[in-house]
Amino acid sequence: MDFAFTPEDEIFRRSVREFAVQRLLPDYRRWDRGEALPREIIGDMASRGFTKLRLPADYGGEGASFTQCGIAAEELSRGDPNVAMLILNPMVVGEIAHLLREEFKGQWLPKIANGAVVGVDSTEPMAGSDAAQLRTTARLKGDYYEVNGEKSSASFTGFMEFSIMFVRTGPSGSRGISCIVVPMDLSGISRQVYRSPGGRATQRGSVFLDDVRVPALNLVGEEGAGFNIMMQQFDFLRPLLGLMGVGAALKSLEETVEYVKQRQAFGQPIAKFEGVSFELAENFTMVEAARLMAYKAFFLKDQGQPIPKEGAMAKWLCIQAALSAIHSCIVLHGHYGYSEELPLELRLRDVLGYEIAEAPPQILKLIISREILGRGFLPHA
Ligand SMILES: Cc1cc2nc3c(=O)[nH]c(=O)nc-3n(C[C@H](O)[C@H](O)[C@H](O)COP(=O)(O)OP(=O)(O)OC[C@H]3O[C@@H](n4cnc5c(N)ncnc54)[C@H](O)[C@@H]3O)c2cc1C
Structure with a gap:
């Protein structure tokens, strides 16, 4: 058993952290206050390879391991977890690239490598x-699918250039679901961005599709394969979201360590009170345990093993530990913590969204218990 990153991973980790803290952190609050995330930040992310970590090498991909993807998600989140989220969906594209039609690959993969924003x-x-149970329909009419329906809670609604969309091409249930790439500039598409408590930089919202004609060659794989494609992506997206929470939590804890060493009460630094230091000790311990679980999941994934249980466990524990840690950091800062002057409350709002995205805790526990007890003990088996 080896708990160390490789020297290459360690260099990567340091460089991502430097970028996150120097380039992203100073502006973290701006995108929460309504300013749109500028193209140049996305371009910066792309020029550093973050949007092509797992794209095929023929299309400029970096050949990153899942462990390195986890490092990128964790470290970028020290600066801005919402900007970190931009790297997730291009990884999905990398995983399904072998199922894309050749015409599509040549048209879109270079754009994604260069920072075109994609939704899933x-x-x-x-x-x-x-x-x-999804209901958005895609009916084949000659050389195009006519798509009708609504996608809700879609991250990047406000500015994504295309969506890897799951639609119904067949009968009810999972076997009737297909996956199709929908360019967002097609006629018949409209978008509505929500007013969200957090994650505002990602402009989450609804995409409405009204008789949208999507070229038939945009189908990913075969008709009816969509549900399996979807489930395979969740396996690694979940620990990535968990590590985004961990990155935000560790940065908050480190800021709090500095604060409690210099803040005085009752004639001494508050760090001297066990009520303060033990709370930090507990939170560092829980976040580190969760973090290791996420990297164990990626270690297994890099060995080619499926990780439904490990991925679900990691996301659940990481987000729990991260929310608890950031909450503590706010309280340990006293009234300064409960203010928009510090990034702590913003991190809490952002990470709360990740608790729901890609499966809330109840669904994660359903998956873990299914893997422990067997499918026959699912409530709806
Ligand atoms: C910040 C954020 C970003 C998101 N980005 C995207 C995106 O880009 N693309 C996308 O497609 N979706 C996205 N989502 C949506 C997200 O994936 C869904 O919210 C999530 O899958 C839960 O679905 P739901 O909201 O419909 O809740 P529901 O399925 O209605 O569940 C409501 C509650 O009931 C619980 N519940 C449901 N079934 C069971 C059960 N069998 N046993 C126990 N409890 C149960 C759930 O855990 C939850 O607490 C995002 C959500 C958020 C918050």
């Missing part, structure tokens, strides 16, 4: 955790 959209008003 399954959720609908009446289908979230139970994604097999």
Whole structure:
């Protein structure tokens, strides 16, 4: 057993952290206050290879391991977890690239490598955790699919250039679901960005599709394969979201260490009080345990093993530990913590969104218990 990153991973980690803290952190609050995330930041992310970590090498991909993807997600989140989120969906594109038509690969993969923003959209008003119930239809009409419906809670709604979308091409249930790439400039598409408590930089919202004609060659894989494609992506997206929480939490804890060493009360630094130092000790311990679980999941994934249980466990524990740690950091800063002067409350709002995205805790526990007890003990088996 070896808990160390390779020297190459360590160099990568340091360089991502430097970028996150110097380039992203100073502006973290701006995108929360309504200013749109500027193209140049996305371009900066792309020029450093973050948007092509797992794209095929023929299209400029970096050949990153899942462990390195985890490092990128964690470290970028020290600066801005919402900007970190930009790297997730291009990884999905990398995983499904072998299922894309050649015409599509040449057209879109170089754009993604250069920072074109992509969504991955399954959720609908009446289908979230139970994604097999999605209703957006795609009917084949000659050389195009006519798509009708609504995708809800879609990250990057405000500025994504295309969406990897899950649609119904067949009968009800999971077997009737297909995956199709929808360019967002097609006629019949409209978008509505929500007013969200956090994650505002990602402009989450609804995408409405009204008789949208999507070229048939944009189908990913075969008709009816969509549900499996969707589930395979969740395996690694979940620990990535967990590590985003960890990055935000560790940065908050480190800021709090500095604060409690210099803040005085009752004639001494508050760090001397066990009520303060033990709380930090507990939170560092829990966040580190969660972090290791996420990297264990990626270690297994890099060995080619499926990680439904490990990925779900990691996301659940990471987000729990991160929310608890950031909450503590706010309280340990006293009234200064409960203010927009510091990034702590913003991190809490952002990480709360990640608790729901890609499966809330109840669904994660359903997956973990399914893997422990067997499918026959699912409530809906
Ligand atoms: C910040 C953020 C970003 C997101 N980005 C995207 C995106 O880019 N693309 C996309 O497609 N979706 C996205 N989502 C949507 C997200 O994936 C869904 O919110 C999530 O899958 C849950 O679905 P739901 O909201 O419909 O909740 P529901 O499925 O309605 O669940 C509501 C509650 O009931 C619980 N519940 C449901 N079924 C069970 C059960 N069997 N047992 C126990 N409890 C259960 C859930 O855990 C939850 O607490 C995002 C959400 C957030 C918050």
